[in-house]
Amino acid sequence: GTKFEYSIGHGKEPFWKDSQKLIQVDIDPTMIGRAKPLTLGIVSDCKLFLMQILEEAKKEKKVEKSPWLEELIEVRKNQIESIKKKASKDKTPIIPQRLVKDVLEYIDEDAILVLDGGDIVCYAMEQIDFHKPRQPLSTLQAVSMGQLGTAVPYGIGSKLAKPEKQVVAIAGDGSFMINIQDLETAVRLGLKNLIYVIANNNAWGMLKSGQKLFCSKHYLDVDLPEFDYAKLAEAFGCYGETVTDPNEIKSALERAKNAGKPAILDVKIGWTTPDATKLMGSMGIL
Numbered sequence: 001g002t003k004f005e006y007s008i009g010h011g012k013e014p015f016w017k018d019s020q021k022l023i024q025v026d027i028d029p030t031m032i033g034r035a036k037p038l039t040l041g042i043v044s045d046c047k048l049f050l051m052q053i054l055e056e057a058k059k060e061k062k063v064e065k066s067p068w069l070e071e072l073i074e075v076r077k078n079q080i081e082s083i084k085k086k087a088s089k090d091k092t093p094i095i096p097q098r099l100v101k102d103v104l105e106y107i108d109e110d111a112i113l114v115l116d117g118g119d120i121v122c123y124a125m126e127q128i129d130f131h132k133p134r135q136p137l138s139t140l141q142a143v144s145m146g147q148l149g150t151a152v153p154y155g156i157g158s159k160l161a162k163p164e165k166q167v168v169a170i171a172g173d174g175s176f177m178i179n180i181q182d183l184e185t186a187v188r189l190g191l192k193n194l195i196y197v198i199a200n201n202n203a204w205g206m207l208k209s210g211q212k213l214f215c216s217k218h219y220l221d222v223d224l225p226e227f228d229y230a231k232l233a234e235a236f237g238c239y240g241e242t243v244t245d246p247n248e249i250k251s252a253l254e255r256a257k258n259a260g261k262p263a264i265l266d267v268k269i270g271w272t273t274p275d276a277t278k279l280m281g282s283m284g285i286l
Contacts, residue, residue, distance in 0.1 A: 002143075083130075084101075087117035089244070091270075096119070096199060097127070099267055101131070102213045104127055104131040105132075111168055112140065112168070113169075114158065116175050118205055119205035119274050140158065148216075150179075151171035156185060174205075176196065177261075183233065187236055198229050200269060202223060230266045244272050252265050
């Protein structure tokens with residue numbers, strides 16, 4: 001169903017023990033066994049495979065939960081409490097968890113959500129199911145770092161495909177700049193209720209985190225200059241607003257929604273390193 005790419009450790013230890021049995025299911029036969037030796041390879045549509053597995057599982061004796069699983073549930077519970085505590089803080093610069101929380105609480109339940117960037121995507125995925133149920137196929141995120149620069153085009157494409165739905169993109173400041181020229185396209189097409197939220201920490205955050213972890217904080221070409229995205233948005237014909245107060249995030253989203261044109265919110269956040277980035281760093285895959 002997915003490649004053995006960086007987000008799951010390339011199929012290597014410590015996530016994937018070489019001694020464990022491994023079954024890979026993929027609709028593409030060329031992917032079977034490409035990353036590492038398998039116990040069993042199955043070429044199948046993953047949905048159909050899982051449906052069949054569920055039917056077979058009903059025939060088997062119920063397996064009791066192991067102490068290890070109970071421990072994982074407790075770890076996850078504590079992690080959620082920690083994230084929610086951080087996300088409730090009114091600190092400035094705005095902490096990324098607070099930005100994500102307010103956006104996910106605000107957006108329509110059937111909104112299309114686009115995620116673009118590095119660290120900010122990690123922060124968003126931490127809370128993706130905290131606030132409202134996400135509808136199937138309503139969250140767009142490219143993986144394997146191929147997502148950089150997708151916010152603007154994914155937002156436009158989503159709005160054209162589903163013009164009746166609200167489309168909200170959360171993007172890092174570096175990745176947003178990659179295709180910023182197509183804001184003109186969004187304006188020319190007359191798109192409304194299309195909101196781009198820039199998590200602006202003036203950095204290539206994930207790369208900076210990597211240099212913090214491995215280069216003794218010797219930072220090279222990862223800091224970005226101050227830039228007024230709100231004024232640039234207005235130059236393209238969009239609605240633009242800069243947000244520095246965490247208590248203004250939701251009201252700014254409301255103004256963006258009612259602007260009658262594509263909207264850009266330049267939200268000034270602090271640079272921090274998410275747990276997911278630290279984990280990737282510890283595995284040597286950052």
